[in-house]
Amino acid sequence: MxxxxxxxxxxxxxxxxxxxxxxxxxxxxxxxxxxxxxxxxxxxxxxxxxxxxxxxxxxxxxxxxxxxxxxxxxxxxxxxxxxxxxxxxxxxxxxxxxxxxxxxxxxxxxxxxxxxxxxxxxxxxxxxxxxxxxxxxxxxxxxxxxxxxxxxxxxxxxxxxxxxxxxxxxxxxxxxxxxxxxxxxxxxxxxxxxxxxxxxxxxxxxxxxxxxxxxxxxxxxxxxxxxxxxxTTSESYLTEDAKLILVAFGIGARIAKGAIKTARANGMKVGLFRPITLWPFPTKKLQELAKTTKFFLDFEMNMGQMVDDVHLALGDKANISFYGRPGGVIATPAEVLRVITRLYHQKGLDTKK
Amino acid sequence: MKTVYNRPKSLKKRVFHYCPGCGHSIAHRLICEVIDEMGIQDKTVGIPPPGCAVFAYHYFDVDMAESAHGRGAAVGTGLKRANPEAIVFTYQGDGDLAAIGTAETIHAANRGEKLTAIFINNAVYGMTGGQMAPTTLSQMVTTTTPYGRDEKLEGYPIRISEMIALTKGAVYIERVAVNSPAHIIKAKKAIRKAFQVQVDGLGYALVEILSPCPTNWKMTPVESWKWVDEVMSKEFPLGVIKDTTGAKNVD
CATH class of the missing domain: 3.40.50.970 (Thiamin diphosphate (ThDP)-binding fold, Pyr/PP domains)
Structure with a gap:
């Protein structure tokens, strides 16, 4: 259907x-x-x-x-x-x-x-x-x-x-x-x-x-x-041991999940936080995640709108990056994976214990 | 002794806020008299507009739901379709019905929505201070036509009732006035018929009421009542514009 x-x-x-x-x-x-x-x-x-x-x-x-x-x-x-x-x-x-x-x-x-x-x-x-x-x-x-x-x-x-x-x-x-x-x-x-x-x-x-x-x-x-x-509702996917957590919603989260599966297979500890209610935004849940994970990558099919709510939730308690594709261009999981991989290396997450 | 005049049951005991000589209060009363006579007070739902009549819900003792400017016919459509047993009327001004709500009105009429529209035409936007309405007469001075409405620049007074009459779903359209006892009696008859059309489930009915607005016309009440006869009803002739209620099976 x-x-x-x-x-x-x-x-x-x-x-x-x-x-x-x-x-x-x-x-x-x-x-x-x-x-x-x-x-x-x-x-x-x-x-x-x-x-x-x-x-x-x-x-x-x-x-x-x-x-x-x-x-x-x-x-x-x-x-x-x-x-x-x-x-x-x-x-x-x-x-x-x-x-x-x-x-x-x-x-x-x-x-x-x-x-x-x-x-x-x-x-x-x-x-x-x-x-x-x-x-x-x-x-x-x-x-x-x-x-x-x-x-x-x-x-x-x-x-x-x-x-x-x-x-x-x-x-x-x-x-x-x-x-x-x-x-x-x-x-x-x-x-x-x-x-x-x-x-x-x-x-x-x-x-x-x-x-x-x-x-x-x-x-x-x-x-x-x-x-x-x-x-307020949200989904956390593979976040327990994650060094990097993607934040994405709707179809963007689905694309991100595809990328995360491959990233995991490649040995990167990456998870997903998916707000299900966009309003009310799951601020508290995100703040909980920031107690154990310091790196977040917000991915949206726009030039950064939800990322404002991520910043409001986390302030300077975490390192927040953003990746977006505007105008109706649909990002592929492979593309998001490239962003994850680059960020993972840039932040030194592959060398930290 | 026989009582010949009383406050209608469906008219709340409240002092009207309308200006002296304004037609709204007369129109309100006529609608309430009709609701009482037809015994439909407990199933009527009214939709007042923004504008001077925004407080109509303080006067009508029936269920009332405010509509956004111009959307009365769409709100009425939703209400009536969701609850066909209700008798739904919209109360709309000329800016509401003939400018911003033209699409809603024409299409509700064309679908033959079982609604009764009371259309107050006073040739100006009253509440906002007397700006040009779509029904403002040629050469008429308003706050936004300070040099008089120039047809070449500002277009012509629109006869929306005649336009609505072109839709097949509209079965009864009449233009009346409330500027003299004789006209008021006729207006009441038209309103009664427009409600009866809905009770009988025949289609869309509309009564246009030429209604004096002495404040914005910068006239005394008496002058304004005369002006309706001498000027306004020349552009907007009184009478039945369309009535296919008797011929409902012919189509």
């Missing part, structure tokens, strides 16, 4: 009732999967919207109505959705947004890239907010994280972004779906569906009172603190 289709199937099984999309490469298989499999499903809605802006606002409307809703796009389209994501964050409305990112800036290319790290992890739109960002690196994880994205979004009432890329969306791999779609589609409690048997309710962001807005922001901030405490 392709990664894009796997997200669609996992979303349906997570009880996603509404999908709103707009064509853009490289995520069209997801929109098409939902057209095929969601549009005629009882109680469900599929709309090919007139723009990404409309699609995210339809998600907003469906979320107001209390159902699970999703949209997907790729980098340029995600830029257009930022207005809506900001409103979702402000109104504490759950939503799942998939970004199968591609090379930028501008129209860029349709090739896989990781240059939307800043946009995804720093809010993306206007205002002081965060979104949970999940970075899968296999088709299986796309399916698993889609389910998790809906759960997290409902639990914390924040939009959740699944940050994939053109490669992971298009690749075919075996996938196991671990969840079944609920027979009864759940409706959230705060939903606006008409004030039957209760007082009428308002979902809004605007206030003319700065103190009230500050209180809303404090409330959001406290929730973000809770998410940082509870939901």
């Amino acid at each position: 392709s990664g894009n289709a796997a997200i669609g199937e996992a979303a349906i099984r997570a009880g996603c009732q509404c999908y709103f999309g707009y064509p853009i490469t490289p995520q069209n298989e997801l929109t098409e999967y939902m057209a095929q499999n969601l549009s005629r499903r009882k109680g469900c809605t599929f709309i090919q919207a007139e723009s990404e802006i409309s699609a995210i606002n339809m998600v907003y409307g469906a979320s107001v109505a209390g159902v699970r809703a999703m949209t997907s796009s790729s980098s340029p389209g995600i830029s257009l959705k930022q207005e809506g994501i900001s409103y979702l964050a402000a109104c504490e409305l759950p939503a799942v947004i998939v970004n199968m990112s591609r090379g930028g800036p501008g129209l860029g290319s349709i090739s896989a890239a990781q240059s939307d790290y800043y946009q995804s992890t720093r809010g993306g739109g206007h205002g002081d907010y965060r979104t949970i960002v999940l970075a899968p690196s296999s088709v299986q994880e796309l399916a698993d994280f889609t389910h998790r994205a809906f759960e997290l979004s409902d639990q914390y009432l924040v939009p959740v972004i699944i940050l994939g890329d053109g490669m992971i969306g298009q690749m075919m791999e075996p996938v196991e779906f671990k969840h079944e779609a609920p027979a009864e589609l759940p409706i959230r409690e705060r939903a606006l569906r008409g004030a039957k048997g209760r007082n009428s309710r308002i979902i809004k962001t605007f206030t003319s009172n700065p103190a009230e807005l500050e209180e809303i922001n404090w409330s959001l901030f406290r929730r973000y603190q809770l998410i940082e405490k509870e939901e």
Whole structure:
């Protein structure tokens, strides 16, 4: 199954009732999967919207109505959705947004890239907010994280972004779906569906009172603190005895893993640290690793975005190098291996005990 | 004794913040009267816009969800599709519906979304201080057309309702005004019909309301009410623009 289709199937099984999309490469298989499999499903809605802006606002409307809703796009389209994501964050409305990112800036290319790290992890739109960002690196994880994205979004009432890329969306791999779609589609409690048997309710962001807005922001901030405490996840691979640890996410981590296997076979003690939640960034876990390993190599398919978070986490407690390929160029494991080998020698790691 | 005038049940007991002579408060009341008469208060969800009517949720005693500028028709689409039993109306100004939200509006209408749009046309951006709107009349002075709207530079007042009427999914479009008792009675009838179209599941319905804005027009309320008749409704003629509700099976 392709990664894009796997997200669609996992979303349906997570009880996603509404999908709103707009064509853009490289995520069209997801929109098409939902057209095929969601549009005629009882109680469900599929709309090919007139723009990404409309699609995210339809998600907003469906979320107001209390159902699970999703949209997907790729980098340029995600830029257009930022207005809506900001409103979702402000109104504490759950939503799942998939970004199968591609090379930028501008129209860029349709090739896989990781240059939307800043946009995804720093809010993306206007205002002081965060979104949970999940970075899968296999088709299986796309399916698993889609389910998790809906759960997290409902639990914390924040939009959740699944940050994939053109490669992971298009690749075919075996996938196991671990969840079944609920027979009864759940409706959230705060939903606006008409004030039957209760007082009428308002979902809004605007206030003319700065103190009230500050209180809303404090409330959001406290929730973000809770998410940082509870939901930060990462993977550590061969890090126990590592003299050099690569830091990479998503498809970059997968490429890095290939390089690390060969490096190990060549006698180099190299490991991988892979943030799975890009926000919240697994700062503490990385700091733990820095107690035993002093050399880190951050690898990304951009010119250095996550590396800022690595620097913020480690400060001057470690030696941090960076290697990146921007613009949708996909680095090969052999290329990353060359960087590892050079660095390993330069830092004298092959001679130190 | 017979009660002939009362506060509608779905209109909250709150003093309007609107300027004297403004059409918003009349439009609000008419919508509330219609909601009461149709007995749909407990299943109505309203979508107010940014702008002067941003606080509409303080007046309507129904569920209300704020929309980003221009996105009302898309938000309404999501709401209605997710919960088809709800009666969903958008309340939008001319900048909202006819400028930034043109795409959302036209395509919601074209899909025949079962929505009721109340479109307030006052020919200016009110809340932001009276800038040129897409519906600003030719030669009209606003803060961004200080020399008067020049068609060669700033284009023409747009008849968005007529454009929407071209979509097959729009089944009922009428332009009314709230500047005289006779017009107000007609406006209420149109609003009632636009809600009934949704209850009957026929398609997209829109009522354009020519609404005085004395503050930004730099007129007294009385002058502004006259101006709607003498100037504005010449560019935006009142009446039914499209009604295919009776002929729904013909297509």
